Amino acid sequence: MPRRAVYPGSFDPLTNGHLDLIERSLRLFDELIVAVVSNPEKRGSLFTTAERVEMIREATEGRKGLQIMSFDGLLVDFVARVGARAIIRGLRAVSDFEYEFQMALMNRHLREEIETVFLMPHEAYSYLSSRLVKEVASLGASVTGLVPPGVEKRLAEKFARR
Numbered sequence: 191m192p193r194r195a196v197y198p199g200s201f202d203p204l205t206n207g208h209l210d211l212i213e214r215s216l217r218l219f220d221e222l223i224v225a226v227v228s229n230p231e232k233r234g235s236l237f238t239t240a241e242r243v244e245m246i247r248e249a250t251e252g253r254k255g256l257q258i259m260s261f262d263g264l265l266v267d268f269v270a271r272v273g274a275r276a277i278i279r280g281l282r283a284v285s286d287f288e289y290e291f292q293m294a295l296m297n298r299h300l301r302e303e304i305e306t307v308f309l310m311p312h313e314a315y316s317y318l319s320s321r322l323v324k325e326v327a328s329l330g331a332s333v334t335g336l337v338p339p340g341v342e343k344r345l346a347e348k349f350a351r352r
């Protein structure tokens with residue numbers, strides 16, 4: 191049986207921190223499913239679910255063992271449905287801990303057999319978040335080196351249109 195994990199998130203948009211975690215996960219698991227939370231526009235995402243999925247596909251093309259999907263509803267149900275046993279989450283700083291800890295324990299309460307695995311990114315990405323990337327890009331500053339080139343391009347297009 192291949193070891194399969196799910197890496198869920200908003201990925202609005204994908205950053206190099208996310209990519210770092212994808213690579214680290216693939217060293218531990220045979221198969222990784224990056225699962226984009228499909229939230230209707232109401233939750234204020236900059237990119238649609240389809241756009242977010244597409245940007246991840248573009249940036250990871252040809253990467254073996256990797257699948258990109260979107261999901262809605264309960265994460266642990268999705269994880270069970272795709273036959274995975276682990277959820278990957280990132281810990282950048284202490285500030286991530288409280289929320290992630292609560293969510294991991296709630297998910298364990300809901301489905302005990304699914305384990306959450308926390309990975310730390312390279313230090314270079316410890317202060318990187320999709321939120322900050324959007325803020326910087328919206329003010330017209332460069333996000334080169336923080337996101338893959340395809341994402342940079344789409345951010346520029348998005349904000350040029352506003």
Ligand code: ADP
Nearest residue numbers: 198199200201202207208279280311315318319
């Ligand atoms: P969510 O809305 O689920 O937090 P995100 O797309 O912001 O979605 O993040 C998905 C996961 O990736 C989270 O576990 C988050 O902690 C992690 N993550 C986000 N940015 C980074 C980064 N720069 N380095 C490592 N992990 C990160």
